[in-house]
Amino acid sequence: xxxxxxxxxxxxxxxxxxxxxxxxxxxxxxxxxxxxxxxxxxxxxxxxxxxxxxxxxxxxxxxxxxxxxxxxxxxxxxxxxxxxxxxxxxxxxxxxxxxxxxxxxxxxxxxxxxxxxxxxxxxxxxxxxxxxxxxxxxxxxxxxxxxxxxxxxxxxxxxxxxxxxxxxxxxxxxxxxxxxxxxxxxxxxxxxxxxxxxxxxxxxxxxxxxxxxxxxxxxxxxxxxxxxxxxxxxxxxxxxxxxxxxxxxxxxxxxxxxxxxxxxxxxxxxxxxxxxxxxxxxxxxxxxxxxxxxxxxxxxxxxxxxxxxxxxxxxxxxxxxxxxxxxxxxxxxxxxxxxxxxxxxxxxxxxxxxxxxxxxxxxxxxxxxxxxxxxxxxxxxxxxxxxxxxxxxxxxxxxxxxxxxxxxxxxxxxx
Amino acid sequence: xxxxxxxxxxxxxxxxxxxxxxxxxxxxxxxxxxxxxxxxxxxxxxxxxxxxxxxxxxxxxxxxxxxxxxxxxxxxxxxxxxxxxxxxxxxxxxxxxxxxxxxxxxxxxxxxxxxxxxxxxxxxxxxxxxxxxxxxxxxxxxxxxxxxxxxxxxxxxxxxxxxxxxxxxxxxxxxxxxxxxx
Numbered sequence: 001x002x003x004x005x006x007x008x009x010x011x012x013x014x015x016x017x018x019x020x021x022x023x024x025x026x027x028x029x030x031x032x033x034x035x036x037x038x039x040x041x042x043x044x045x046x047x048x049x050x051x052x053x054x055x056x057x058x059x060x061x062x063x064x065x066x067x068x069x070x071x072x073x074x075x076x077x078x079x080x081x082x083x084x085x086x087x088x089x090x091x092x093x094x095x096x097x098x099x100x101x102x103x104x105x106x107x108x109x110x111x112x113x114x115x116x117x118x119x120x121x122x123x124x125x126x127x128x129x130x131x132x133x134x135x136x137x138x139x140x141x142x143x144x145x146x147x148x149x150x151x152x153x154x155x156x157x158x159x160x161x162x163x164x165x166x167x168x169x170x171x172x173x174x175x176x177x178x179x180x181x182x183x184x185x186x187x188x189x190x191x192x193x194x195x196x197x198x199x200x201x202x203x204x205x206x207x208x209x210x211x212x213x214x215x216x217x218x219x220x221x222x223x224x225x226x227x228x229x230x231x232x233x234x235x236x237x238x239x240x241x242x243x244x245x246x247x248x249x250x251x252x253x254x255x256x257x258x259x260x261x262x263x264x265x266x267x268x269x270x271x272x273x274x275x276x277x278x279x280x281x282x283x284x285x286x287x288x289x290x291x292x293x294x295x296x297x298x299x300x301x302x303x304x305x306x307x308x309x310x311x312x313x314x315x316x317x318x319x320x321x322x323x324x325x326x327x328x329x330x331x332x333x334x335x336x337x338x339x340x341x342x343x344x345x346x347x348x349x350x351x352x353x354x355x356x357x358x359x360x361x362x363x364x365x366x367x368x369x370x371x372x373x374x375x376x377x378x379x380x381x382x383x384x385x386x387x388x389x390x391x392x393x394x395x396x397x398x399x400x401x402x403x404x405x406x407x408x409x410x411x412x413x414x415x
Numbered sequence: 416x417x418x419x420x421x422x423x424x425x426x427x428x429x430x431x432x433x434x435x436x437x438x439x440x441x442x443x444x445x446x447x448x449x450x451x452x453x454x455x456x457x458x459x460x461x462x463x464x465x466x467x468x469x470x471x472x473x474x475x476x477x478x479x480x481x482x483x484x485x486x487x488x489x490x491x492x493x494x495x496x497x498x499x500x501x502x503x504x505x506x507x508x509x510x511x512x513x514x515x516x517x518x519x520x521x522x523x524x525x526x527x528x529x530x531x532x533x534x535x536x537x538x539x540x541x542x543x544x545x546x547x548x549x550x551x552x553x554x555x556x557x558x559x560x561x562x563x564x565x566x567x568x569x570x571x572x573x574x575x576x577x578x579x580x581x582x583x584x585x586x587x588x589x590x591x592x593x594x595x596x597x
Contacts (some may be wrong), residue, residue, distance in 0.1 A: 049501065051558050053557050061522065063524035063549075064523075064552065064553075064557070064558055065558070066549075067524075067549035067550075067552060067553055068553055071549075071550065071553045091556075092553060092554070092556035093556050093558065094455065094556075241549055244546060244547045264526070264528045265526060266530075267525055267528075268526060268528055272546070275471075276561035283544075307528070348510075
């Protein structure tokens with residue numbers, strides 16, 4: 001019996017060592033987040049949304065949760081540690097939102113009580129078994145095969161636990177480690193990639209640097225254009241939240257909002273853009289696409305003429321010699337048919353053509369006004385003749401002139 | 416019954432009961448999360464409030480040192496904010512001549528055009544910040560609108576009000592805070 005008792009004790013000791021060792025080992029071997037995006041995801045999942053019931057910051061889509069997520073992204077990218085971010089969140093919103101509270105003070109009971117309860121329960125079970133053994137006939141210990149079976153089960157479970165926490169491998173990982181490109185290289189590659197590849201490359205940039213505004217803006221724009229509108233809008237909003245002074249995203253979101261019928265929102269983005277030091281290429285893009293004029297037309301059509309004029313004036317503030325904007329301003333005023341505003345509109349059209357005598361919009365709009373409102377067909381004919389001499393006449397202007405009867409419909413091309 | 420005359424089961428139950436009673440007492444008398452919310456930031460240096468107002472002018476809370484300031488977080492789509500607005504308008508009007516307290520509104524998750532339209536319709540001449548206000552809200556630990564803070568002339572938070580405010584409440588807060596610092 002002496003040998004049997006020792007063997008039993010050794011078996012129990014082995015069980016305890018394996019259980020405790022696997023728990024400690026799995027905790028120590030827990031893989032740290034691979035990317036900054038993982039860190040943001042983990043951190044957002046560790047905190048409760050301050051105004052939601054049962055949702056983490058990562059799950060909630062209320063404004064304050066989105067704002068806090070943006071703050072976490074920015075802090076992660078700026079190299080702040082998890083401890084600093086956790087401490088900031090607890091300082092701002094209280095320790096109640098922390099799903100993994102500190103282990104000191106009364107909060108420590110959260111950790112201590114379950115262990116105490118578990119330990120007490122285990123001690124109770126052991127005590128009961130011993131009493132039961134004492135009462136049983138012969139008082140013999142459980143058979144060795146049973147104990148060995150229990151040990152085997154515990155060892156297997158511990159092995160699975162350790163394997164799950166330490167042995168995860170991502171698809172594409174190699175034995176020697178992952179080879180990563182820099183975010184700059186990835187962004188450059190995305191610029192010349194197909195839309196699907198570009199979205200994938202921008203996502204890789206965001207894994208490394210979750211608050212990279214360029215990747216957010218361009219992925220949002222690419223997604224939106226590819227038809228993934230909800231994610232596209234979300235990326236664009238996130239990019240503006242991360243950096244409201246990034247010019248490209250203002251143009252992208254203005255275009256998206258305009259297409260979605262939110263002309264006022266689109267105008268806000270362009271007015272914000274006018275207050276930024278945008279590179280010349282952004283201005284060229286706007287001029288070529290006539291986005292500002294199209295938004296102004298949308299606003300005027302929905303009864304927001306004042307906002308439409310403010311949008312054009314904001315553009316003229318940034319580009320005072322923009323004949324196309326002056327022409328659009330004049331056209332919107334003329335379209336009101338209010339005598340006073342028509343007069344002002346005509347002045348704007350004259351100013352536009354003084355700046356650029358061959359501006360197609362100025363010529364076509366003024367020709368229409370002179371012929372149909374001001375009853376000056378001779379002057380209208382002069383503008384029309386100049387317009388007819390232009391190469392590459394905008395199709396929308398040709399259609400307009402045909403509709404008002406100043407141009408003959410173009411014959412259809414033969415087969 | 417053991418030799419000492421005390422049943423071990425009763426002794427254990429008594430000990431567990433005492434521990435539980437102690438825990439209940441500790442947790443019941445502890446500061447609640449609601450208390451922490453209303454006292455959060457009170458006594459601390461006010462976080463930054465920097466931005467451009469609706470007319471594009473720069474505004475910085477630090478420039479208001481030497482004055483009492485009410486920092487109000489609001490949104491045009493929040494019903495309590497709409498309800499409290501006339502009270503803020505009355506409060507601002509009542510203190511306009513004495514200029515003993517100033518008001519600034521930080522519009523959270525709102526569009527500038529909606530805020531402009533709101534103030535045009537409901538009145539209010541004080542500075543309103545609308546752009547990039549999410550960071551300000553996080554710095555102040557704002558979890559919902561409306562929330563209002565009274566900031567002392569030295570730049571410390573003297574009081575915090577969660578939910579809509581009334582003019583009398585603000586006057587009372589201001590009077591008590593002025594008395595406390597003088």
